Structures are given as structure tokens and as C-alpha cells.
Amino acid sequence: MGILEVKNVGKRFGGLQALSDINLSITQGTVHAIIGPNGAGKSTLLNCLVGKLIPDTGSVSFEGKSVLGRKPHEINQMGISRVFQTPEIFGDLSVMENMMIPCLAKRDGAFSLQAYHALLSDREIVDRAEHMLEDMNMADKRNMHAAAMSRGDKRRLEIGMCLAQEPRLLLLDEPTAGMARADTNNTIDLLKQIKDSRPITIAIIEHDMHVVFSLAEWITVLAQGTPLVEDTPDKIKGHPKVREAYLGESAEH
Amino acid sequence: MTDQTQHIATPTSEPAKPARKRVGGGILGLTRKDFALLVIVILLTVLAPFLLNPFPTDSAMAQFNAGYPDLMQRFVIFGIFAIGFNILFGLTGYLSFGHAAFLGVGSYSCVWMFKLLGYNVLPGIGLAIIISGLFALLIGFISLRRSGIYFSILTLAFAQMSFALAYSVLSNPKFNLTNGETGLQVYTNDPQIFHNPATTVNAPHIFGLAMRETETLSLGRWDFQFNVGYYLSAFFMVICFYLAIRLFRSPFGMMLRAVKSNQQRLNYTGLNPKPYTLAAFVISGMYAGLAGGLLSAMDPLAGAERMQWTASGEVVLMTILGGAGTLIGPVLGAGFIKYFENIFSKINESTLQAWFAFMPDGMQDVVVAIVYPFVGKGWNLTLGLLFMVVVIFLPGGLVQGGQKIATVFRRDRKASGVEDDAAEQRQAGE
Ligand SMILES: Nc1ncnc2c1ncn2[C@@H]1O[C@H](COP(=O)(O)OP(=O)(O)OP(=O)(O)O)[C@@H](O)[C@H]1O
Ligand SMILES: [Mg+2]
Numbered sequence: 001m002g003i004l005e006v007k008n009v010g011k012r013f014g015g016l017q018a019l020s021d022i023n024l025s026i027t028q029g030t031v032h033a034i035i036g037p038n039g040a041g042k043s044t045l046l047n048c049l050v051g052k053l054i055p056d057t058g059s060v061s062f063e064g065k066s067v068l069g070r071k072p073h074e075i076n077q078m079g080i081s082r083v084f085q086t087p088e089i090f091g092d093l094s095v096m097e098n099m100m101i102p103c104l105a106k107r108d109g110a111f112s113l114q115a116y117h118a119l120l121s122d123r124e125i126v127d128r129a130e131h132m133l134e135d136m137n138m139a140d141k142r143n144m145h146a147a148a149m150s151r152g153d154k155r156r157l158e159i160g161m162c163l164a165q166e167p168r169l170l171l172l173d174e175p176t177a178g179m180a181r182a183d184t185n186n187t188i189d190l191l192k193q194i195k196d197s198r199p200i201t202i203a204i205i206e207h208d209m210h211v212v213f214s215l216a217e218w219i220t221v222l223a224q225g226t227p228l229v230e231d232t233p234d235k236i237k238g239h240p241k242v243r244e245a246y247l248g249e250s251a252e253h
Numbered sequence: 254m255t256d257q258t259q260h261i262a263t264p265t266s267e268p269a270k271p272a273r274k275r276v277g278g279g280i281l282g283l284t285r286k287d288f289a290l291l292v293i294v295i296l297l298t299v300l301a302p303f304l305l306n307p308f309p310t311d312s313a314m315a316q317f318n319a320g321y322p323d324l325m326q327r328f329v330i331f332g333i334f335a336i337g338f339n340i341l342f343g344l345t346g347y348l349s350f351g352h353a354a355f356l357g358v359g360s361y362s363c364v365w366m367f368k369l370l371g372y373n374v375l376p377g378i379g380l381a382i383i384i385s386g387l388f389a390l391l392i393g394f395i396s397l398r399r400s401g402i403y404f405s406i407l408t409l410a411f412a413q414m415s416f417a418l419a420y421s422v423l424s425n426p427k428f429n430l431t432n433g434e435t436g437l438q439v440y441t442n443d444p445q446i447f448h449n450p451a452t453t454v455n456a457p458h459i460f461g462l463a464m465r466e467t468e469t470l471s472l473g474r475w476d477f478q479f480n481v482g483y484y485l486s487a488f489f490m491v492i493c494f495y496l497a498i499r500l501f502r503s504p505f506g507m508m509l510r511a512v513k514s515n516q517q518r519l520n521y522t523g524l525n526p527k528p529y530t531l532a533a534f535v536i537s538g539m540y541a542g543l544a545g546g547l548l549s550a551m552d553p554l555a556g557a558e559r560m561q562w563t564a565s566g567e568v569v570l571m572t573i574l575g576g577a578g579t580l581i582g583p584v585l586g587a588g589f590i591k592y593f594e595n596i597f598s599k600i601n602e603s604t605l606q607a608w609f610a611f612m613p614d615g616m617q618d619v620v621v622a623i624v625y626p627f628v629g630k631g632w633n634l635t636l637g638l639l640f641m642v643v644v645i646f647l648p649g650g651l652v653q654g655g656q657k658i659a660t661v662f663r664r665d666r667k668a669s670g671v672e673d674d675a676a677e678q679r680q681a682g683e
Contacts, residue, residue: 050521076523088521092514093507101511104504105523113532115505116496118282122504165523 003028003201009058018044019225031202033212036222042205046171050082051075073110081167085174087154091147098146099129102164136160152183172204176211188214287498294494298487301325302477309474322467322480327591329490330547335571335583336497337540341533343578344509350405350565351412355385355538357560359545364437364555371448374457374550385542386535393534412565419557436556457550482551509533574643576650585651597632
């Protein structure tokens with residue numbers, strides 16, 4: 001049994017069946033890529049996993065516990081972190097503050113009323129956040145307004161914020177979209193390092209086949225809301241159905 | 254990028270550079286800068302009777318003096334109101350249009366303590382904080398189910414309901430909680446169980462020292478007034494200001510700013526924005542309740558008009574005018590607006606005639622006719638214009654104006670703190 005089990009999930013938006021009968025099992029400790037053409041329903045599927053959307057049918061369970069009916073912050077506290085397709089960070093806060101928030105969430109839970117002691121005298125949190133920033137190679141940007149950074153840096157900060165929580169499952173929605181080639185390669189290296197250094201499971205949605213084939217151990221191809229095939233990267237590369245439905249088209253991207 | 258990999262490979266290793274510059278743990282747990290700000294506020298409040306009375310008592314300019322007890326009390330009490338409002342609005346961005354309800358609840362609570370227990374102000378102030386806190390918990394719990402304009406409308410609706418309750422519903426012969434139009438006040442047949450008219454003054458007091466007690470110091474042509482009620486209120490304001498600084502610098506304060514910045518990210522970082530905003534709402538409601546209690550302590554009469562929407566709007570103006578999200582801004586804004594309300598409204602036509610008497614007759618009449626609509630009853634017009642100027646040219650409020658002036662004098666633009674940041678952000682947000 002995988003760390004995440006998706007069974008018969010369906011989701012409808014008005015007249016559009018965005019997801020139908022999705023079955024997916026993500027194996028503990030692997031990098032599992034989900035690919036598919038634009039509008040295939042990849043982000044919608046992710047939304048169903050983290051509580052942003054509630055599927056019309058089916059079940060989703062993480063480590064044997066159902067996530068359905070739980071609020072997004074509760075699902076996160078279970079051990080699932082998500083990086084969004086467009087960077088979601090605290091734009092008005094400094095980079096350092098952005099990093100301290102997940103550290104606090106990890107240590108103190110979904111709510112804690114610490115309105116009196118100074119944040120910066122909390123050595124544990126400050127050290128941890130600075131350490132994380134160094135890991136992400138962003139220590140020099142610690143006092144910058146997060147909104148003022150480049151898109152690639154925002155993305156890296158967001159990944160770092162998710163990692164600061166030490167999630168057991170990390171969901172990445174096109175983590176390299178809009179990044180320069182060099183940044184993309186750095187991100188690949190970073191993800192490989194993360195993968196090798198801790199027991200983490202990663203599900204990654206990606207259009208960039210270079211990224212997919214560098215990282216993934218297992219690939220699910222989604223088209224029009226249903227899984228087309230799933231297999232190892234080598235098999236997927238040569239699969240005629242995939243070439244037709246996706247890879248041929250992806251050459252334009 | 255190559256050395257980052259080493260760190261990740263050893264997540265438990267000690268930080269590479271353990272000796273880092275760190276702030277915090279300074280005097281009273283404040284950084285040097287924040288402590289300086291606190292000292293300035295303390296000095297300003299303590300010396301207010303001097304600072305606000307720059308003109309000799311018998312001079313023509315004396316009417317611009319603000320150093321009399323009644324007005325000074327208002328400065329600090331509405332300062333408390335605005336500091337509290339800013340904790341909600343300045344940090345979380347949730348714009349409550351009903352905060353006067355808590356002011357009113359605090360006022361009524363305090364007068365009830367006078368009626369039941371006696372004229373010592375401390376039980377009244379204590380009850381004002383508690384009751385307004387509970388009231389805020391209820392209203393906040395419901396209103397915070399929505400955000401943006403819907404939240405504002407919900408709070409406004411609650412405040413207007415509270416006003417209606419206080420004005421008529423809760424004032425009938427069977428159950429008279431608010432005494433309706435007349436306003437709640439102390440009557441001779443009230444229980445006042447701890448009040449002994451033979452030994453203590455028959456007015457609000459603190460351990461026998463009456464709030465209205467005023468010592469006047471005459472120095473040459475100047476008269477300076479030191480009032481017990483003012484100093485008690487000022488004491489509370491300094492405490493409130495200190496607690497607000499601590500809150501701004503705490504993890505909780507950062508979470509409130511995170512709520513304003515990106516609730517989605519907060520949710521997906523395992524944090525629940527609801528209790529954070531609700532806590533901020535209750536805290537700011539308690540500040541408002543304290544302000545209301547102090548108003549009653551200065552003058553033991555609580556009327557429903559204190560809850561009206563205009564009063565709720567006023568604290569919004571104070572906060573924005575001074576600089577939302579800054580520490581000192583709301584206090585400045587409160588002082589500014591109360592000064593206008595009390596000083597500009599007192600200028601009448603004959604005062605203007607006297608001012609412009611040096612002009613030729615015809616011209617004098619013209620100038621007076623032009624200026625007159627902006628003073629006296631028309632002081633709101635001046636305030637409105639000023640508000641527009643500030644919002645358009647200084648979105649960071651008076652604090653930002655102060656910074657602009659400061660930068661003209663010192664050319665180094667690098668001095669940064671939360672005050673600057675918040676003011677700048679507001680500007681960037683426009
Ligand atoms: N909240 C929504 N309401 C209505 N339709 C939606 C909603 N979210 C997604 N859709 C539709 O569902 C389909 C799947 O969208 P989704 O964002 O999951 O695709 P995707 O595979 O992530 O595509 P991309 O590669 O472009 O990110 C699309 O046709 C989209 O327009
Ligand atoms: Mg998508």
C-alpha cells in the first residue's frame with residue numbers, strides 16, 4: 001500500500017468532467033511524476049489531495065487515514081506540503097519571516113497565541129529558518145521583501161518553506177515553470193539532494209520532460225481527467241499511446 | 254548552489270555560522286529602536302500639559318492650546334481605541350466598521366459598576382475590558398466567517414444593532430440596561446454598595462483621588478493643568494502601547510501580517526487563519542472596551558451615540574490618517590482628529606473677523622466668507638480635505654509624512670524598521 005491512495009476520484013465543474021475515476025497509488029519514498037497535456041486535470045487532482053477541492057466521488061487517504069472532510073491546514077499538519085503552480089508566498093513579509101512561519105507551524109501547530117515574547121529572541125526558530133535559507137542558498141536575501149524577488153527565487157523560497165515543515169509527502173505543481181535553464185537544473189539537483197537526504201515522498205507535476213526524466217521513478221500520464229498509462233520512465237518514453245497523446249504535443253511547449 | 258547541497262545532506266548539523274547578530278532581549282524585551290519609541294511616547298504623554306499649551310493663556314492664540322484636561326483625556330483614550338483598532342486592521346487588513354460597539358459596551362459596563370459598587374474606577378475599567386472582550390468574541394466569531402467588504406458590512410450591521418439595542422430595546426421600565434436617550438448615569442438611589450459619601454468624593458475616583466482633580470501651575474503668562482483623570486488614562490495608554498509593540502514583534506504579530514499577505518499559503522502551511530484573526534479581533538475589542546471604560550471614568554455618563562456608525566468610522570479615519578500598520582500612527586491620527594474636532598470647531602465668525610481685522614474692510618469680509626465654511630461647524634470639511642490629501646499623497650499616513658521630512662534632513666535612506674516597512678508597503682499597495 002502506498003503512502004497516498006487515491007481511489008475512484010471524480011470531480012465535475014458544471015458541464016466539465018475534470019477528473020473521472022482516478023486511481024493512483026504513490027509509493028513511499030519515491031518520486032512520482034504526473035504528466036499530461038494542459039487542462040488534463042493535474043492541478044485539480046492535487047487540489048483534491050490537499051483539501052482545496054472536495055472530490056464528488058471516491059476516496060483519498062494518506063498513511064491509511066482519509067484526508068476527505070479535513071481542512072487544508074489539518075491535511076498539512078498530517079504531513080503533506082504543497083508547492084503551487086503560481087508561487088504562493090507571503091509577499092508583504094521578508095524572506096526570513098516567510099521561512100520562520102513554516103518553522104513555527106511545525107513546532108507549535110495550527111494555532112498558538114504567542115503575543116508577548118519577541119519573535120527574534122526565539123533562537124530555535126531563528127536558527128532553523130536561517131539554516132533553511134542557507135540550504136536554499138538564499139541567506140543573502142533574508143531581509144528582502146519576498147514580493148520583490150524573481151519568480152524563480154519565489155519558487156525556491158516556496159519549496160524551502162515546504163521543506164522546513166519536513167513533510168512526508170511533498171506535492172510540486174510545475175516547480176520549474178518559468179525558470180531559466182540554470183535555475184531548473186539547480187532545482188533538479190536540489191530535489192535530488194532532498195530525496196537522498198531524508199525519507200520523503202515526492203509527487204511532481206511537470207511539463208518539462210528533462211525534469212521528469214531526471215527525477216521520476218514512476219510516471220502517471222493523465223489525459224482528459226483519466227489516467228492513460230502508468231509505468232517506469234523508460235517504458236513511458238517509448239509508449240505509443242503517450243507519444244500520441246502527450247509527448248508529441250509537448251514538443252511545442 | 255553547490256554548497257547548499259552539503260547542508261541538506263546533514264540537516265541536523267550545527268549552523269555554519271553560530272555567532273549571528275541578533276536583536277531582542279533588550280530593555281523591557283524591546284529592541285533599542287522600539288524602546289526609544291516607547292520612551293518618546295512616555296515623554297510626550299507625561300509632558301503633554303506643557304507641550305499642548307504653547308500659547309500664553311491671555312494671548313489671541315490661546316484658543317489653539319489643547320492642554321486642558323478634557324481634550325488631553327480624549328487624546329489618550331482615543332489613542333488607546335486606535336492602537337487596538339490598528340492591531341486588527343493594520344496587521345490583518347480586516348476592516349471593522351463596528352468597533353464603536355465595543356467602545357459603547359465598555360462605557361456602559363463601567364457606569365454599571367459605578368451604580369452597583371461605587372465610584373472607584375478600577376472595577377468599572379476591569380469589567381469594561383472583560384465584557385467588551387466577550388462581546389467581541391461573539392461578533393467576531395460570526396463576522397469573521399466572511400472577509401473583505403462582507404466582513405465590514407457584518408461588523409457595521411452588528412454595531413448598528415447594538416446601537417438600536419442600547420438606544421431603545423434595552424431601555425424599558427421592566428428591564429432598563431442602558432437608560433435609552435438620556436444615557437446611563439448614576440442616581441442617588443443606586444446601590445453603590447462600597448460607596449461611602451461621608452469619606453469619599455461623590456465622583457469617579459481612584460482610591461479617593463477624584464478624576465476631575467486638577468492642579469494648575471501658573472508660570473508667567475502660562476497656565477499648565479495637571480489632571481488626575483488624564484494621567485490615569487495616559488498610564489493605561491502607555492501600557493497599551495507597550496503591549497502593542499510586544500504584539501507587533503511577536504510570532505502572533507507576524508502571523509497576523511501573514512493573514513493579510515496570503516491566507517492561502519497560511520492554510521497550506523498548516524496554520525489556521527480563523528483563530529488568529531478572531532484573537533486579533535477580541536484583543537482590539539478589549540482595547541476599545543478599555544477606551545470606553547475610561548471615557549465613563551472621566552465622565553460617568555454613557556450614551557448610545559457612542560456606538561453609532563460615525564464613531565466606528567472615526568477610528569478608521571484615525572488609523573489610516575496616522576498610518577495603518579505602524580506603531581505610533583494610530584496615536585498620532587487620534588490626536589490629530591480630536592484636535593480638529595475640539596479646536597477648529599470652536600472658531601466662530603467673530604474670531605475670524607478679529608484675525609483678519611488687519612485687512613481692508615471689503616477684503617476682510619471676502620476672506621472670512623471663504624474661510625468660514627471650513628471652521629466651526631464645518632470642521633468636518635477641513636478634516637475631509639486633509640484626509641483626502643493624506644490618502645492620495647501619503648498612503649502611509651502621517652508616519653510616512655514624518656519619514657519623508659526626516660529623509661530630507663538626513664540623506665541616508667537606509668534606516669529601516671517596521672514603521673518604515675509598513676508605511677512603505679501601504680504606499681506600494683496603492
Ligand atoms: N475551479 C474550477 N472551476 C471550473 N473549472 C475548472 C476549475 N479548475 C479547473 N477547471 C478546469 O478543469 C480542467 C482541468 O484543469 P487543471 O488546472 O487541473 O489542468 P492542468 O492539468 O493542471 O493543466 P495545466 O497543465 O495547464 O496546469 C481545465 O479544463 C480547467 O479549465
Ligand atoms: Mg495545472
